[in-house]
Amino acid sequence: MEIPVRQVTDDEVAFFEEYGWVRLGRLVDPGAARALRERAGGYLADRAKDKRTLVDQAFGQSRDVASCDEMFGALTMSPAMGRNAVRLLHGVRAVRVQVTNLLVKEAGEHGATEFHQDFPWMPMDRSAMLTVWLALVDVPADMGSLRFYDGSHRQGLLGRSFTRPGDDQLSQHPWLKALEVSPPLDLEAGDATVHHALTVHGAPANRHDRPRLSFTVTYFDADALYTGLPYKQTDGLGLRVNRPFEHERFPCLKP
Numbered sequence: 001m002e003i004p005v006r007q008v009t010d011d012e013v014a015f016f017e018e019y020g021w022v023r024l025g026r027l028v029d030p031g032a033a034r035a036l037r038e039r040a041g042g043y044l045a046d047r048a049k050d051k052r053t054l055v056d057q058a059f060g061q062s063r064d065v066a067s068c069d070e071m072f073g074a075l076t077m078s079p080a081m082g083r084n085a086v087r088l089l090h091g092v093r094a095v096r097v098q099v100t101n102l103l104v105k106e107a108g109e110h111g112a113t114e115f116h117q118d119f120p121w122m123p124m125d126r127s128a129m130l131t132v133w134l135a136l137v138d139v140p141a142d143m144g145s146l147r148f149y150d151g152s153h154r155q156g157l158l159g160r161s162f163t164r165p166g167d168d169q170l171s172q173h174p175w176l177k178a179l180e181v182s183p184p185l186d187l188e189a190g191d192a193t194v195h196h197a198l199t200v201h202g203a204p205a206n207r208h209d210r211p212r213l214s215f216t217v218t219y220f221d222a223d224a225l226y227t228g229l230p231y232k233q234t235d236g237l238g239l240r241v242n243r244p245f246e247h248e249r250f251p252c253l254k255p
Contacts, residue, residue, distance in 0.1 A: 001070055004029045005080035008087055016088050020153030020199035021146075023185060024192045028075070028134060033190035037136040039071055040102050040213060060110065066100035066217070076100050076217050081132070082253025085219040088194060089128045094222035096250040098122075098129065099233065105144045105203070105212040114168035115149070115176075115202035116161035118218070122197070123229035124245075127157070128221035129197035134190070135214055141184030142207040146193050148182040152200040169200045176200060222252050 005028055016022040028036075043062040066076040075081065076097055085095045105113075119127050139145045149169075152158075155176075161168050170176055185193065195201050197218075206212050226234070228241040237247055 001074040003032050003071065003075040003078055005075070005078050005084070007080060008084045013087050013090075016194065016196070017090060019148070019150045019182075021148040021150075021182065021193060021195040021201070022088070023187075024194060026188075026190050027132075027192040028190045030188065030190040032075075033134070033136055036071060036075070036134075036215060037189065037213060039069055040065075040136060040215065043069070043102055044104050044213075060104045060106065062102040064100060065102050065215070066097070072100060072215065075215075077251065077253065079253070081217070082219075083255045085130060085132075085253070086255045088130055089219070089221060092128050092221045092223070094252055094254040095219040096222045096224075096245055096252050098218040098220050098250065100218075101216045103212075103214045103216060105206045107206040107208055107211070110206065112205045113144070113203040114161060115147075115170050115200050116168060117152075117158055117198055117200055118195075119197035120157055120160040121231065122220075123227045123231045123234050124220055124224040125227050125242075126221055126224050127196075127198050128224070129218060130194055131197070131216050131218045132192050132194050133214055133216050134192045135187040137189050137210070137213045139187040139212055139214070140208070141186050142204070143210075143212045144203045144206045145185045145187050145212075146195070146201050146203050147184070148193075148195055149176055149200040150180040150182060152176060152179055153196040153198040155198070155200075157198065158200070168202070219253070222254075
């Protein structure tokens with residue numbers, strides 16, 4: 001199975017390097033996005049709907065979908081996706097898959113996603129990591145498309161969020177408000193945004209009467225070394241500290 005994925009342009013690569021995020025219009029053919037959306041429903045229907053964590057209050061999720069669904073797996077392992085990730089993560093020779101996820105933000109069920117960085121939780125020794133956020137439905141800005149603080153990926157590791165109420169990045173670091181925030185983005189099914197793991201990002205609540213539905217895949221530098229930091233995804237896999245993530249859970253894509 002092959003999912004048509006377009007290549008990023010030089011301008012998009014330059015934008016990502018400067019701002020830490022980029023919009024990729026029609027990354028995936030809309031027809032393929034519709035097929036992915038139809039498959040997504042069953043996985044999300046089975047998700048737990050508790051609100052135990054602050055993340056659960058912001059969106060619902062079905063993790064590692066690419067490992068159990070052929071079509072999501074084909075998209076994740078697409079050579080074009082790998083080439084795009086390598087180009088955007090300037091200086092890496094190849095990437096590994098860190099995680100795939102289906103995300104849903106229901107109107108009335110989920111609130112805003114607080115501004116945060118992705119990397120502070122990760123057990124990798126370097127921050128060359130990005131997430132592709134693919135819209136599976138049309139996502140107007142007031143449905144909760146992502147917003148980004150321009151250039152925040154240059155500020156380094158700013159600490160964890162979602163550990164207690166009020167610990168979002170803007171509360172911890174008010175000076176971030178001096179940076180420009182990206183404009184509200186209207187996305188069509190098949191459009192994507194990509195953000196660096198150090199880019200401060202968040203999303204408003206869904207103000208529509210239908211769910212915001214997206215697929216995400218996170219790629220990281222294939223040469224990154226395991227630090228041994230406790231992390232649910234990697235605990236118990238037998239990974240060796242200061243060695244690469246050579247495990248079937250983290251397949252490698254080369255350009």
